[in-house]
Amino acid sequence: MDRKELEQKLRDLNDPWKCAAFAAKMALLALPVLAIEADKKGFLWFWKKSERQKYLLAILRAEQLGWCATYLESKEIARAVATDHAVAIHALNAVINAPSLTTHASAVGAVAAVAEVATTTIIAAGIATIAPDTSGNVITFDTNENSAAFSACLVAINIDAVYVAYSIAHIIAIFIEFLEKGKKTILLEQPSKIISPKLHTHFIQGLKELGHGFDTYWLNWYQDRLAGKPLNPKTLAKQVLLSPEYEALSPAEINARLLSQWENPEQETLNRVRVIFLGYGEAGKTSLIRALFNEPVIENKEAMTAGIDIREWDVPNAKIKAHFWDFGGQVMAHATHQFFLRSRCLYVSLLNARTDINANQQVEYWLEHVKAFGGDSKVMLVGNKSDLTQVNLDMHRLNEKYPQRLVNFYPLSCTQYQDAGKHQRYFEIFKTELIEQLQAMEIYQTRFTAAEFNILQILRTKSVTSAFLSKTDYTTLCNQEGIQTTADFNQDSLLKLFDALGVIIHFPKITRLNDYVLNPRWLTYGVYTLIYGKTAHLTEQQAHAILTTQKVVDHEGNELTYSCERYWVILEAMKEFELCYELPQKPHNYVIPDLLPSDQPQNLQFDRATAFRFDFDFEGFLPRHLTANFIVRQHHEIVDNLVWQNGVRLKSQSYQAQALAMADYHGRRWSLWVSGKDTVRYFSKLYDDVKIILARMTLTYSEWVWLPNAKNEVDSTGNMSRAGFKGLLALERARGKLYICEYGQYPLSEVLKFMTDEKRAEQQGGVNIEINTGGGDFSMGGDIVGRDKHHNIEQANNSENAQLLRLLQKLLTQLQQVKSTEETEAAKSFAQQAITEVQKEKPNFFQLKVTTKGLIEAAKAVALIYPIVMPIIEQIEALITKK
Ligand SMILES: Nc1nc2c(ncn2[C@@H]2O[C@H](COP(=O)(O)OP(=O)(O)OP(=O)(O)O)[C@@H](O)[C@H]2O)c(=O)[nH]1
Ligand SMILES: [Mg+2]
Structure with missing residues (x-):
């Protein structure tokens, strides 16, 4: 066989x-x-x-x-x-x-x-x-x-x-x-x-x-x-599965955890899972949670959720409790979701039949949102207010686009969930399937040793009365429980784990803060309170006044106090999350970009037509935090206070260059214009910053370079004179010299000159992979016991290499006679590379194969107009295929 x-x-x-x-x-x-x-x-x-x-x-x-x-x-x-x-x-x-x-x-x-x-x-x-x-x-x-x-x-x-x-x-x-x-x-x-x-x-x-x-x-x-x-089938799952929080740990720490779980599979767990309710304002999130608690839901009686509410729900027939996170659906709050949305939550996305945003678009918006912050978590889709209008979804297409993500679609009416009839039936189905999903999540619990669990319990009790924990107290607690400082999984590892779980929060960058934040709600409610304060410009005193005049009570009924000594931590944390910045000329004065007016200032003092333009086009949604984070990062360079919710005008302090950045939420496009002598360097810096911000989420977007001398605006027919950045890089890799498109012919070097060679090489990071896949040696070239075979190939190659060299030189001579075109130049360049490689004492066979493949492709194009090269190519091809 x-x-x-x-x-x-x-x-x-x-x-x-x-x-x-x-x-x-x-x-x-x-x-x-x-x-x-x-x-x-x-x-x-x-x-x-x-x-x-x-x-x-x-x-x-x-x-x-x-x-x-x-x-x-x-x-x-x-x-x-x-x-x-x-x-x-x-x-x-x-x-x-x-x-x-x-x-x-x-x-x-x-x-x-x-x-x-x-x-x-x-x-x-x-x-x-x-x-x-x-x-x-x-x-x-x-x-x-x-x-x-x-x-x-x-x-x-x-x-x-x-x-x-x-x-x-x-x-x-x-x-x-x-x-x-x-x-x-x-x-x-x-x-x-x-x-x-x-x-x-x-x-x-x-x-x-x-x-x-x-x-x-x-x-x-x-x-x-x-x-x-x-x-042992009974304990295997507990021994090998890790909760997502472990991703924050090092391999040594993870191994130590695995070992500890292996030795004691019955470790303690928090028994808590999170369900996050998402949807635009007034979709009915709070009402649905009320229904799950069996409380009455009366139309028009629910107040807008300001910020976030968390309620604890006992999952029937399971040891776990679910924390329902109810987010205010106001668009402004979407930017802050990034702190709370983690993978392995269950998401319930509420949609309603709105006239302005079609339900399928709403689903896509929220699914992309979940994908960006919560990875591949499962999502239950609820079409609410079906007593008023039915929400129609194209489930077939959505399932195709988001495979394995959607649990189901439930048309519900929260106001009528208790009335006998179809609304009650549908609600029961929803509730049953929600419970099933939650029971299945029980397995993902983070496991703790008895000592760690003790610490956890003490911290939870302390967090009710105190928002902070001093570093010394933490160390003492760990020492008491015998958590080592030197083991692979040590006191710092545990801290990282607690931080990932949101049990205590550690801000290594806020050097003024000598403690850990023990009550994450203190932090999140504080941030929300300022964000909902509706004032974009705040002095430290004003921030303090907002935090102290409003009574802030968490979901467990604990009143959170923002004392004089500590309220500044909220502002510092917001700075770290890139939600606000301190005015460089006015210390203790803060700006929250998300609260700035959304209208673009009349005179931006910038000539867009003559600048270089670069776009990021988003497939799903343009994340709200991009502009705010970008503004915070560049705030030292803002020109004449030209900053608004969706954009900013900049002048570099280090280079002779100016820039403009703007978000177009409707077109899901984020654009950057740069002009001045040092455009290349300033663009590089800004581009890196955008990439850092974008890397925080898994997003699908494409990058576009506007062509030289383009007007830099969409024309009346909707055309945009721009080229896909990835495509241009691929062309460059294939030694292309000319970029030809419907807008004309452009020397590639001109189109790409906005970025330095080194930086482009960095962007070319994926080159090898593509070449390898194409080369066919990538996935299964496992020739390990056959190392002798490999050696033999090398010996046999010697005479063939000489033959190949002769053919390559012959081809190059022929190519030099042909009129110079993009193809001939590419073919010549490949031929030259192959010649260099084959002349080496020990040619790299794989490299040679890849180069020759490129050569054959390019030369075949030349052969269409210059058939004389065809026989040579065929001989080269025969030789290289044999290898
Ligand atoms: N007719 C009808 N009204 C509903 C239904 N569900 C909720 N409502 C009403 O719609 C309004 C908004 O409901 P909420 O539950 O506050 O919506 P939300 O999504 O929590 O809104 P935000 O907190 O602002 O994001 C309230 O007046 C509810 O009474 C429903 O199924 N049918
Ligand atoms: Mg609400």
Whole structure:
């Protein structure tokens, strides 16, 4: 039986769990491939030293979760891993970020294969079996090649290393056995032969040298699975799943947590999940929460929610409590959502039949919002006020656009939820499904040791009476409970974890503040109170007056006081969140850009037509915080107080350049105009700042460069003389010289001159990946046991290289005779590069292949007008394909 037959057998099995088991097993066997050439270059040499632990952990976690999901056939783990794209993404990043991608293709190919199979397995286990398809049916495994489980198998089958080392016969033997006995655990609990004793030894050695839990936790995991040691199904999920808050921790800290969970799976949990209610003002968020509490909802009786309300709800038939976060829906408040929206919350998005914003657009706005702040969390869509008008949604399209995100759509009427009839029925369905979602979230709880839990309880009690905790008190508390300062998971780690959970907040940048904020509500209510104060310009005294004259009570009824000594922390925190700035010439005077008038000042003192313009176009929504954060970052350079809610006029203090930045919420476009002698440098600085702000959320946007001499405005027919920045970079990479579009022909160097060469090279970060994927060596080039084969290729290459060199030189001579065009220039440049490479003592085969591929493409275009080069190209192509 060969690979094809094995593939067929797996296909015939038609059983996603068994396929996932097969893939999981292969991923485990392939792990030692990570020790490739470790003896010569050091363990994990292909990653930057500072990132080795992070990436190794990502791959190990992906493999582990895939294994566990498969082992248990656990819906919960499967769901966890399928929705925890972070694990999969980190593992794939591990491959993408191997710096030696082009130079050591075979090694990285091998690593890629390990990561890919590990990743695909977890997705396999998760998606193939439990995820409903767009019409709500559960996807079952069939012969569909797109099935994730099967894809994992295909990757697994193609890991050369495992396949060759194991020999086809051995794989088949295992495979037939588990096929016949019909139990996947036979495959997972069967001791495995080591694929390559040398790699295995180096892998173990590598883990030992890394220490920090790799030498204990992960070494044991690998060896136990290899030995076929059974796992404890009852506690497995608690042992291997981590709550999202752990993302803030280092690999060593995470390993320490995993070890601690492994040793004591019954650790304490907070038993709290969050449900966040989102929607425009008056959508009915507060009313729906009232209904869930069985309280009466009377039309027109609900006041606007100012800021945020939190209520605690006992989830029926579960140990957990849900915290309902009810946000005021006023648009201005949307910018502050960033502090509260975290992944792994459940979101309820309320829509109403408004005339100004179509319901489908509302959904997209909120889904993008959730995606930006809360990752891939689940969203329940409620079409409220259906007693008045029905909300119509195109669920088919929404499901297609946001797969796995939408729980369901519920047309409700909060005012009539108690009246017998359809509104009551629908409400009950909504409530039942909400409870189901919450019960499923129980698994994501952060786990604490008894000592940590004690500290947590003490802090929670203290937070009622005191908004702050001194650093000394925290240390004393930790010492009392025996939390070390030196262990991998130490007092600082616990602090980071508490900070991520919002139990205490730590502002390392506010150096004046010698304490931790113990009551996050104190902070959030304070910020909200100022933001809702409606005054954009505030003195410190005014801020204090606003905070002290209003009685601020949190959801537990505790009154929050903003004393003289501490109220400034609110302003400092707002500065840190980039929500306000202090006027440079007027200390203790603050500006909150979000509260500035929205009207653009009449005279901006800036000639847009002659400036350079750059746009960011947003696919989903233009995040409200971008402009405010940008203004705060640049506030030292604001010209003549020309700043308003949606834009700012700037003059650089370091360069001879001026700028204008403006948001167009309607067009979902954010634009930057720069002019002056130092445009390039000033633009670079501003561009970096925008990118930093945007990097805080996962957003989909495109970048656009306005063409030289364009009017910099949309013309009467809606045309915009601009070019996609990514496309221009790709053209540059392909050695293009000319950018041709409907607006004319532009020398590429002119179009791109707004950015320095080095900076563009930085933006080209993704080049290698694309080249590799195209080169075909990226995903499965795992040629590890075949290193001899590699060597042989090199020897055989010598005479072929000489032949290739002759052909390349011949081609170059021919190309030099042809009239210079974009294609001939590109072809010449590729030919030159290939010649340089092939002349090296040890040509980099992969590089050569990539360059020659480019050459062939370019030269073929030339051949259309200059056929004489065609026979040469064909010979080159034949030679290079053979390699
Ligand atoms: N007819 C009708 N009115 C409703 C329904 N649900 C809520 N309302 C009314 O709509 C208004 C707004 O409801 P709220 O619950 O305050 O809306 P919200 O989304 O919390 O609004 P903000 O706090 O301003 O963001 C109130 O007057 C409610 O009584 C419904 O199903 N039908
Ligand atoms: Mg409300």
